[in-house]
Amino acid sequence: MSLIMHIPVSSNLQKLRKFLEGRTGKAIMEYNMIEDGDTVLVCCSGGKDSYTLLAMLMALQQRAPVKFRLIAMNLDQKQPGFPADVLPAYFESIGIEYRIVEADTYSVVKDKIPEGKTTCSLCSRLRRGIIYRTAKELGANKIALGHHRDDMVHTLFLNMLFGGKLKAMPPKLVTDDKAHVVIRPLAYCSEADIAKFARGMDFPIIPCNLCGSQENLQRQKIKEMMHDWDKRYPGRTESVFTAIQNVVPSHLGDNGLFDFRNLTLDTPVDEGDIAFDSPEMPISGTIPIKLPA
Known part of the structure; x- marks a missing residue:
């Protein structure tokens, strides 16, 4: 034991x-x-x-x-x-x-x-x-x-x-x-x-x-950026991780994952055109992307 x-x-x-x-x-x-x-x-x-x-x-x-x-x-x-x-x-x-x-x-x-x-x-x-x-x-x-x-x-x-x-x-x-x-x-x-x-x-x-x-590692800069985001907007890291598990290929831009070239009116698309709707965010305002100097 x-x-x-x-x-x-x-x-x-x-x-x-x-x-x-x-x-x-x-x-x-x-x-x-x-x-x-x-x-x-x-x-x-x-x-x-x-x-x-x-x-x-x-x-x-x-x-x-x-x-x-x-x-x-x-x-x-x-x-x-x-x-x-x-x-x-x-x-x-x-x-x-x-x-x-x-x-x-x-x-x-x-x-x-x-x-x-x-x-x-x-x-x-x-x-x-x-x-x-x-x-x-x-x-x-x-x-x-x-x-x-x-x-x-x-x-x-x-x-x-x-x-x-x-x-x-x-x-x-x-x-x-x-x-x-x-x-x-x-x-x-x-x-x-x-x-x-x-x-x-x-x-x-x-x-x-x-x-x-x-x-000066780039990874360290990313870590500092995320730490700043989480401090100002708690839960950001968890939210991004959840996004990694919820990928919508039809709303990105990779032709290898979704056939945009042959897209027709009959092509099934996840979530449709709600991408044009205003997103419902759990927080107000925007999160600026700024890497530490």
């Missing part, structure tokens, strides 16, 4: 844990993320999101109607100052099967990326390849990542404003080599709730700034 379930917690923390477990379970069920007999590789970086992800999956494993195996994995990228003993000790303490993979991607990134440039893209590609290879070695058919609702919304705006694509971060996807299914069980959980839970559980957080300051 996992020791994680026996950590004394306050009543408020207990309520928050049950809420997060409920949201995680709902996402898993609605997207059919985990099935009977699955082996799930849980990627753990040492941050609040991955600790919460592991806690949620271990709790749900105890009472799920299907049987599945969990393997925690950490990739030690040999970043200077990385406390290599923290995660193995934690995994041992909660009784989870785990694998620590050592790969000096840090040196590779530093060699390939000029000083001052963002390292995240190359680092992410290298890390992804190692994770896929490890999953194959361990016989894991599912790979669980700790991305939450806010990450998914931020990715949507990142792609819209900087990439010219209406594309977010899916709750579930198949890897390019068709060998694994990547799942994001925290898709319905907010970053604020995860942060509160992590503080309450006193997880041994490993700082994420070991590779140096990345303050």
